[in-house]
């Protein structure tokens with residue numbers, strides 16, 4: 404099979420996927436999304452990597468997009484889908500995963516648990532919300548990652564300060580109930596194709612409320628309870644993502660979801676592969692390959708092409 408890992412930064416994780424695909428006997432390339440261009444033309448829609456036409460080169464595209472490339476990256480994926488190439492994630496699911504607010508709304512629609520979260524239009528509106536959410540509370544940028552852009556505030560004055568700064572910068576943010584009993588600990592469950600393949604507990608080492616490994620947190624293997632596993636899988640199904648890192652905290656009311664990370668990292672000293680000994684790269688490649696055969700066996704009409712939530716191309720007629 405001919406596989407393209409479409410990434411942004413060509414990080415260690417991307418190279419692990421490339422190696423895993425090649426070790427399984429596939430032809431594989433690792434391309435940077437910055438080098439991709441496309442022509443939208445009904446007669447000859449084209450996708451190029453540098454000056455090479457790759458419109459029909461690959462059987463499967465496995466995206467790994469960092470947060471700054473969600474828009475361009477998902478547009479490129481959509482172009483592959485229009486050209487009837489299998490893409491292992493739906494562009495819509497990737498976009499949803501990058502928007503903490505919309506993602507929580509999908510969880511809400513499924514009745515899944517997460518800390519009470521608020522959004523308002525004006526700083527005054529946020530002040531009103533603060534009465535409902537209560538202090539201390541968390542303020543999060545909607546597109547934060549690796550624990551940056553997340554603040555714990557203890558008073559209305561602190562909240563006002565951050566809210567006004569974010570508003571002046573034109574940034575979008577939410578406020579959230581602080582789950583104090585999580586005590587700087589959270590759980591990361593790695594999901595591939597509707598299965599939890601690995602999970603670990605992350606703990607901050609310096610009293611920070613954030614457990615992020617990027618901020619110095621450390622990890623250990625963790626076995627999900629049956630209820631936690633069911634919650635995690637319902638969460639990924641709710642946005643239609645295939646590969647994700649689902650984060651949740653354990654609260655006095657049970658597990659509360661924080662986020663569904665799309666294109667999650669899995670390498671590194673405290674990464675989930677090292678901590679659990681589970682080969683995540685293999686799991687991702689195996690899943691994509693398992694989907695490809697079914698995908699190309701489907702019959703398509705040239706009349707209408709639709710994107711399904713799970714990244715499978717559908718056609719009617």
Ligand SMILES: Nc1ncnc2c1ncn2[C@@H]1O[C@H](COP(=O)(O)OP(=O)(O)OP(=O)(O)O)[C@@H](O)[C@H]1O
Nearest residue numbers: 518547548549550551579580581582589612613614
């Ligand atoms: N409501 C909350 N109550 C308690 N702790 C929280 C809350 N929200 C976030 N945290 C802590 O802060 C960390 C970072 O939060 P969150 O996962 O929302 O942000 P992030 O920047 O997107 O991180 P990542 O990139 O790892 O997903 C969490 O891992 C958790 O330890």
